[in-house]
Amino acid sequence: MAGIVTTSLLVPQVAASAAPAVEEKAASATPQPNPPAKPRPTVAPDSAKTTGGLVLQNTGSPEEGAASRAALCNFTTNGDYVHVSSGDASGHGWWVNGDCDTEYATVTVTLQEYFADGTWHDISEGEATVLSGGGRGKRATARATCEDTSFMASWRTVVDVDLVGIIDDSTTLTTDYQDLPCAVYD
Template identity: 40%
Template sequence: MARIAIVAVMCVPVGLLAPGANAAQPVAPQKVSYEDAVPGIAPPGVPLVSGMPELTQTSQPALGCTPETFGDNPHLSSTPGVISAHGWWKQGDCTNNKATVENCLYEYYTDGTWRRKTCNTASGIFPGGSSANRSAANRPCDSTEAISWRNRVDVDVDDEIDSSGTIDRQADVNCAITGEDQ
């Protein structure tokens, strides 16, 4: 009987025996100053926004029409060594059929901030999302290190009041940009 109890205790993971030492709890990221931060992989569960007010996720009640906003995950472009992402829209309940679509690429840094690296604004975009009807943000990579990226898309329907919602799409991409933020 005593041997069974010992075997049972020995099968319990060590982290479960010590209170507060459970390895399943997330580890707080080490604090790094803004100046010392470098591009990195976002930890699991990192909020959609951190560090930069312009990245606030928005979704407000519609004062006018509500277009549907779409974007793809950041990815490597067919042009070698370039990160890319796109934004497009569908008409929703809007009456106008042209919009200005902006999409921006943000790179995650080890201080927990998302830093804007490039944006593109395309005007006169028809709904749908084909290659002729979207915005494309692109920037050459400085290295092929895996980094977390976000694509933020905002749609403003031409000559019509519309909701101010934006969307974010996130992916880890083998592209690091160590140059200037925008």
């Protein structure tokens, strides 16, 4: 013989004034469009590769507006490929003095990450006033903490050297990009 189960739910009576207010949506409400999605980091196409390499020849002049080539001095701007170090995207920039009459230069290195909208985004910047040569204590470092290490993204550095006390050209070095398991969402 089959049994019959009856379930009763007892709910206490609540006064109408104590009941939570419920807003009714107007039938004529216009749906709001979704905001455009932010571009995401991605791997750059081959067409985004630069031909900058890792070294750039530069010139400087001790005299403002010097027209004579004899007044020019020579130095190089250097950078390494962006790499992952201790969970960060990391890149370095430095300079090597050729024959300029200065011991120091201010080196700025900018980490750039490639995004799906086809643009390079500045993610991090480091600056240091350093002696010529590179290596520990003689270079600028830029770092950005990887937010997603399971996602490949393209990275490069842009390095600018400004000689201390000497006017130099405004040319910057842009290194070729590297595809790394590191994404930062800006």
